[in-house]
Amino acid sequence: MTVLPSTQIVIGPNASMTARAACILMAAASSASLSIAALFAIRGFWPVLPFAGLELAALAAAIWVSLRRNRYQEVIRFDAQMLHIECGVRGHGVHLRIDWPRSSTRVMCEPPTRLNDPIQLQLVNAGCAIQLAACLTDEDKLKLATRLRELIHPGWISAPSTSSRVVSADFNI
């Protein structure tokens, strides 16, 4: 979670592997495994080859899943009246863009419905909800919820009609 000076919050998983590093890793693993398996296959012991292939496919899938998680980002920007939410995968553009008035937006932390499930952090506006920060731990979500509430608060305390809902939102935390 990164809070930028221009009150922009960027939420994304911590990632230390670039796509290039992933390719190098895959190449290193594949060259060893496939060379060994190919040597055995040439000598007639071909059953090593499908196992090597399966295993490399599993490794590739694991890396792909991990990289895909890396690239997902949620950006929340605040200006005087509005709050702008953009979700998307880096390099593939924004797939969801929302602009909500700050005054009518609330932060909700839904407790898990089942044991060991994560807390759901949501922003809610006029009956619409968006879930955020799925990549964070529960503790991180609670901290983010507090920070979001601090940032949203100035915009909507001036709207008296929603003041009763402030309490309910807080009760959800």
Add this chain to the structure above:
Amino acid sequence: MRWIKTTNHKDLGTLYLWFSFAMFFVGGLMSLVIRAELFQPGLQFIDPEFYNQMITLHALVMIFGGVMPAFVGLANWMVPMMIGCSDLALPRVNNWGFWILPFAFAMLLSTLFLPGGGPAGGWTLYPPLVLQGGASFPLTIFAIHMLGISSITGAINIVVTIMNMRAPGMTLLKMPLFVWTWLITAYLLIAVMPVLAGAVTMLLTDKYFGTSFFNAAGGGDPVMFEHIFWFFGHPEVYIMILPAFGIISTIIPTFARKQLFGYSSMVYATASIAFLSFIVWAHHMFTVGIPLAGELFFMFSTMLIAVPTGVKVFNWLATMWRGSMTFETPMLFAIGFVFLFTIGGFSGIMLALAPVDFQYHNSYFVVAHFHYVLVPGAIFSIIGGIYYWIPKWTGVMYNETLGKWHFWLSAIFINITFFPQHFVGLAGMPRRIPDYAVQFTDFNQISTIGAFLYFIAQFLMVYNFLRCALFRKGMAPAKAVVWEGAHGLEWTVPSPAPYHTFEDPPHVGDDETAHAH
């Protein structure tokens, strides 16, 4: 249900360690059956077939059920904490990987109750001997496949976690040595596990589907199985010892209160050992009849391994040199490791010499050699690692006096058990035989007494660890930095480590070294 469904790396690390304890106990009991039978020449307690089953299952249980899960358990606990992430990259896969193990071993051990008993062809599963087994054969193969899947899921998870989830600022050459050794171990696992899977599958098809991969009558080559098996088997030896190097490289600097001497050279030495492990397999089969050029190649390549291993040993010694050393239990086990593993290394160099190996091959000298490498090597490092980290896991200090007693009794009894086996081996006693010539009696009796006493001494450790894990009331609480000389991200969190370790990713600065220090 929490323990069944958990995806938390600490829970799964704990499960792996308990499982490995159970398997060490089972495998240890099997070794006592073997040693009891060898107390005297002649047949005392069990028939030769059951003896062969004990030999086979002892190896399989200790390797795949004891040592490997213990290292995976330590990796589960420590790798995320050391690299500053909240969990492994694929937590659900981690859960599946663990829960395969109990079923695999239940199946493997249940073969003892089948008609004809358990597998008896040795853990190397050489054909045609192994193909003569009874109903246990397919179940053994299936169990090995399941163990392979478990190992692979663990290896993939660890590779992806280390590569992708390191804290900001933690570059590869700032990683603790334990993380490095596990990364290389996981790479080895990924490279060689398909070879084992393919080899045992070919055994299965030879027996049940009429293929002739290893059947000479059908044009196959049984010796090729040995090549294929040992192509897996020798890297497997390093799979069991590289994480041990990482643990020792973590413990020694802490209690020497110095930075690890030659961190980079340790990393490169580990990588070199891993590379060399692929080109030395035939030293296990010098006597099978390979060409002279082949014997020379494998002899010299095997001896070459002494170079990076020597780098490690000398670096550990240099780290201790002029350090402000104290000798708490983890340090005692680490020093015991360095001393006794080196003895195993020296006997390994003797076995690497092809002309000499013709004398030693298949003798008890080989048994002594690999037990020196694996018991005071791999197992001492696991025990030392647990003593080192258990205050961080449980939040309480273990009993130091009991720990020291445990070390000294273990170190003495392990030598009583295995050192005499060098002598009987050099004198010609073959391995895997329940009976022996009468002149070997004295050394075998010493060995058996040592084995029983070593087994009993382990209950000190069990009591010590159980107190920390389950009966903590009244015990001294552990500080966040348990050891004065300890460094690294795992010591920045409180003891016991919280369920989710890092709420914010820690940052490793340019001037900091996260490795052990």
